[in-house]
Amino acid sequence: MGQQLNLGGRPAPHPPTARPFSDNVGMSGVEQNVNDPYLWLEEVTSDRALAWAREHNEVVIDRFASSDRFSVLEHRILDMLDTDTKIAYPGRRGPWLYNFWRDAAHPRGLWRRTTFTEYAGQNPEWDVLLDLDELAAAEAENWVWGGAGVLRPTQSRALISLSRGGADAKVVREFDLTTRTFLEPADGGFSLPEAKSQISWIDIDTVYVGTDFGPGSLTDSGYARIAKRWRRGTPLEEAVTVFEGAASDISVSAAYDRTPGYERHFVGRATDFYNEEAYLIGEDGQLRLLDLPTDAGVSWYKDHLLVRLKSPWQVGDHHYRSGTLLAGNFPEFLSGTVAFEEIFTPSADTALHGYGWTENHLLLITLENVQTRLYVLTPGADGWQTEPLADTPPMATTGAMNLDPLEGGDEFMLTTSGFTTPTTLLSTSVGGSTEVLRQEPDFFDTEGIETEQYFATSEDGTRIPYFVIRHRDRKAIPGPTVMSGYGGFEISRTPAYSGASGMGWLERGGTWVMTNIRGGGEYGPHWHTSVQKANRYKVYEDFAAIATDLVTRGITTPEQLGAVGGSNGGLLMGVMLTRYPQLFGAIVCQVPLLDMRRYHLLLAGASWVAEYGDPDKPQEWEYLGKYSPYQNTRTDLTYPPILLTTSTRDDRVHPGHARKMAALLESQGREFWYHENIEGGHGGAADNKQSAFQATLIYEFFTQMLIERPETT
Template identity: 40%
Template structure:
């Protein structure tokens, strides 16, 4: 017994020494990084470097005669060829709009009768351009959260230049003015829920030791009207090692509150739910990979991202939606029995769901194309009826009238204009309300769904948008887009200005549906997560190779494009197989994966990639980290790297350091950093048009020139 204990102790010590030495080697390697100074976002030397890089890139691309033409076309489409997209939140028909006159934008409203016409009449609620001038601030509107049921009082979120951190101020949308001495929360990454007109549940930075490593809050407090932040009462505390903690207020379609609580995000994909009851807080016995998603038809609905067997006679598979009788659940949430609402087939996944007054509306993906269904609960069972929206499209819920049984869908495809459809769940009436003008002549193109075979034999679907008269001789300039992370699917969607600037000229565009994404539910995501993240890169390279094998394009004519996780994808592709590509557009990317947990919100993504501070996990991350894989002796496709100074989500140092390292290696590149814009890299339509013009000018220079 003693010898076994001694052996175990020695092994533990050896493991600790090995981990410590490994971490010391990692720390030394990172300390030797000559470009760490670029991590200081507003550092004088870093800012000077950014301005010099911007000047060089703009000189190259804006001097190209195509740039001005692309910019003007993109701006025209962005400003004019759009539908006024009504937002989901709020009972009134409000939305946020930007154009050539409202550069920062205006929050405005119309009537339901007016909205049904092609030219609705709008009334301004909040003019952000005027507010920015009046307050001499660089405001970017980040939305409004309004108090049900009247929804007159709202918390307006305003960002400095597009940052994720926002200031929140109480606003009366009937009087169209900020509330004197109303709720006001200073800038921070924060989550706020209304309880009543005098009470908020707030998760934010409350002072030292109240933020996670990723910079998000883990302490929830109750804040009463007229209280200072220091007077708020703490009601829940997560752990500093968590991803974040958010407040929870469960309301039904009639705006009645059935529970309040907190959601503790242990990691990117694991959560614990706590509800506050008269006898104290209760931690729900849901699996960690589960989310409460709605109250509908007197039921509480939960989406599962893992298999779950709550009892011997009750088993649910990952990707399912289940429900509880709301009264039974409120009486005892730990003993209430769940029943199945929807179980996906092998090529299906839940996309969105929402509640109307008496129904549940569900959109699902089937072979990466959208379908919509209306569900009704009666006599102890759910029944579903398909909603006959256009096929081979991407469908999203754009408006829910939850005091009635009406919804609006936005329907899009790669070649067709965006359309808005109205559906009455009671009468089953479906009608197309409006659609955007065509941004380009799509008559000469066709969409195909093809499949490539990845390294492990898995079939990877992808969409190819190509000229109908294409000759398969490898000569078509082609942009390959992907994401492959965080269970986010890439669906058929309107390509906007890209159709005019790229497709209409006889080029091709490809969207790859990679493992790591959500196209086929949680299993598709989890197959390329953590230790198996290389699977995403393998899938992407397999699609590139398939395009070349089919002679749709060739390495000379093939470019890759992606942003955020997609930027990491592109970085991995061009460092692992640079010979396949001649262009790479890398937007707001993750690239230095050995430092990502120290930069921006990176620590919140450990659930997706792993933790480089742990030796075993660092090993698999280091095997693909693009920044470290930029080495002498290789020739990379000349990349265009785009970032934003105001991006407090993915730190701009990822792109900055990659560009600096390429320069040190004598490799050509282009780098542009928008001073504003946040993680979208563009805070308004003018900046968005500029980004598109830069990207497509670059793509034409690299892929279309003889």
């Protein structure tokens, strides 16, 4: 790909009785900061806070994780995660296919590579580059893989990122792929201590780096504020500054486009989560700002400049809609004479989901009512030609991967999967034949399980899609149902196979629902931008509308309906608990944001102000305070049982959110459970065993709350 910066009848129930969003009875910001009795739970690793967490963990394990049923499901999920029959997804770098692999014998994982010829065979020979289990044992560190940046074209060196326990902050160490050893700093190896760093190759002796250089070098969000050029053999303190941002920025980064004949150095300055300034670095070191919308997705390949708009853009007499993908000649743009061509224009039902280059073509992935379609675009003297790329199955997601325009020609890979269809990996090329490389097995019994798509109507009249996955025999009467949601940051949720939910819920007779509420990108940028900040309440109205629609259609009842979400989706769950408790029989709230009065002061929270708003501004706290779950619990309302989960090592969303909410609910005598993984990072788990436990815990909780509770039988 070219360089890309930032860089789912019965009579209708009564309408929700939750208080309107205009009625704010939560504590004021100042009052909450002064009087919050649980601030001590924000002390992540204090003895008192960890003792509190472990005490609550014991209650959860005793209630949910001590049965034979739990053990059987946990082992089934772990066997799935560890099995050799799952696809070893490769990352292509020219002739090499790289893969990071975990199984029962290697719980921390192996970093390895092979050739395409080997990979296309039944039993490829993998060249193991690094055994993370051996490294962790030798260094007495709880290393979790964080990725590797391989130097092109020689592919003889890599910059490897490792975290302790799965945190976002990582150490970076240079690795020699020939000797299979790390290069120590004393021998000239590039090395960075634990931080939220950005580092990338220029050549074998030079890198761009942004890290914690000392006081004042980080943004308020905890990311790099300064980008430097660092030469091998020189101290980090002597690295040459190429750009400095402001403390209020999100982050700054520099990188190098090594496309032969089109080499470019550039800088990205993210002024907030959705706006980024792009600069080219001239041979004289001077920076040139690209005069493009800062909220657009900007990328280039050779002389092609692509601009994906998030908001309308007026260029001369031309008015371009949000969601449009524009193409222009990069040198002409730099000279001020470019004429952009619309190569994708959104419609009411269709949005651009992704795009990337082969050597000679641009591939587009679109969403049409949340189902994927693929196209190939070819630039020529007479403009761009568009043709369908491949047939895509319904109720499934198909995507392209391993596009390598630098060394891979027009070859690439396709993946496709659905809720009941395991992933298939295929090899193909533009205009060439398609070959199945790998297909994962079924991990649960899919016989009779069907997928349907429905639409609910939100309070403002917007149609909100969702998918329902259930056995055809369960359609006669309402049954236990779990709906999942996210609704933020323009993240689209599309159909995908989940062996864990199949084993843990569908096989037990449950119905699974995936929602496509606003805040995501399923219908283009406006699906997200229309519900930012003051309009955030519409996200929650969407989810509540789907919950109501499920009951109206006779799919479930409020007592049998569960909801689950994590991170921003955890905030969604907190609002469902406090605003719409009558709609649900149980809730799982994972690694959540819940205290919106203090979220911007905790870890990476400051970087999300563009999404939610700034609670320090009275006019923005006015709407934040109306839904912030921690400030809006009410003792006069009955809440459904809730399971809150988080991770001590999550350095993105502070574990204090979940801790404090659990303590508050406990003080009110609520039916709640709390579990904190002492490792795991923002994903909640540091290895397959922890992932299997976390998944099993969720399904066991819903089984006990929605299937076995006396009032639901």
